């Protein structure tokens with residue numbers, strides 16, 4: 738009986754990296770696209786990965802640009818607003 742005990746990928750939560758492919762930095766923020774409101778919400782790193790969320794490192798979260806017509810909302814926890 739070759740029963741395999743596959744561990745879910747979710748167990749690899751110790752450190753998450755930036756979701757930008759060419760970027761190896763550690764993620765510090767989570768970007769969530771709210772399609773219904775055309776908003777890109779940038780907030781503190783979420784506790785767990787979510788379907789419409791992308792983890793970003795500090796550099797990429799600062800350089801974040803939303804598609805035209807979209808609004809970018811940044812949580813003040815990340816730093817100064819404005």
Ligand SMILES: [Zn+2]
Pocket residue numbers: 755756757760761762793794795796797
């Ligand atoms: Zn990055």
